[in-house]
Amino acid sequence: GENVEQHPSTLSVQEGDSAVIKCTYSDSASNYFPWYKQELGKRPQLIIDIRSNVGEKKDQRIAVTLNKTAKHFSLHITETQPEDSAVYFCAAFYTGGFKTIFGAGTRLFVKA
Amino acid sequence: DVKVTQSSRYLVKRTGEKVFLECVQDMDHENMFWYRQDPGLGLRLIYFSYDVKMKEKGDIPEGYSVSREKKERFSLILESASTNQTSMYLCATQVVSGELFFGEGSRLTVL
Numbered sequence: 434g435e436n437v438e439q440h441p442s443t444l445s446v447q448e449g450d451s452a453v454i455k456c457t458y459s460d461s462a463s464n465y466f467p468w469y470k471q472e473l474g475k476r477p478q479l480i481i482d483i484r485s486n487v488g489e490k491k492d493q494r495i496a497v498t499l500n501k502t503a504k505h506f507s508l509h510i511t512e513t514q515p516e517d518s519a520v521y522f523c524a525a526f527y528t529g530g531f532k533t534i535f536g537a538g539t540r541l542f543v544k545a
Numbered sequence: 546d547v548k549v550t551q552s553s554r555y556l557v558k559r560t561g562e563k564v565f566l567e568c569v570q571d572m573d574h575e576n577m578f579w580y581r582q583d584p585g586l587g588l589r590l591i592y593f594s595y596d597v598k599m600k601e602k603g604d605i606p607e608g609y610s611v612s613r614e615k616k617e618r619f620s621l622i623l624e625s626a627s628t629n630q631t632s633m634y635l636c637a638t639q640v641v642s643g644e645l646f647f648g649e650g651s652r653l654t655v656l
Binding site for chain 1: 576578585586587588589590593595601603604635639641642643644645647648649650
């Protein structure tokens with residue numbers, strides 16, 4: 434069945450460094466790739482997304498890249514801050530269907 | 546702002562009890578979902594509904610059922626709770642673009 438693999442499962446960086454989280458999806462029909470951030474004790478919330486007709490998207494300190502051929506997409510956070518500490522989930526979705534497939538999550542620690 | 550409200554944040558139940566988890570949304574969204582969140586496993590889809598009285602199994606439906614009698618309300622039912630159903634349960638609605646809006650979650654402990 435469809436799946437999304439996410440790496441690493443845990444990531445620890447110093448404040449100010451960059452963080453990169455990588456995902457691979459299996460369903461070639463997927464055309465929407467959201468990233469959700471879940472702070473401790475809170476609900477997951479969308480922080481950025483990318484569609485299959487775009488290779489890269491940036492929003493301030495966060496950016497996503499998509500390689501459709503390789504079925505890879507990545508989240509890049511620059512100049513990390515302690516408030517970036519959270520669990521990040523990548524996901525893949527086909528807009529003609531209903532199911533969003535999530536990766537297992539990456540716990541990011543940003544050390545001050 | 547989209548509001549998705551889960552009625553219970555924390556529940557403790559005994560093995561064999563029937564458990565109801567309620568979810569209400571205020572945005573008239575067609576699609577609603579129940580996910581289960583466990584460490585290292587991400588969010589796994591239990592059931593979803595794309596219309597009133599319509600329901601579809603997700604990836605891990607065993608031991609669960611759902612009810613959608615009204616568009617704004619989607620309930621998850623554990624007919625006979627078991628200890629392996631101890632988990633965080635997240636309800637979500639979805640807009641046409643694909644973005645999901647989650648509730649705060651219901652942490653269920655089955656003793």
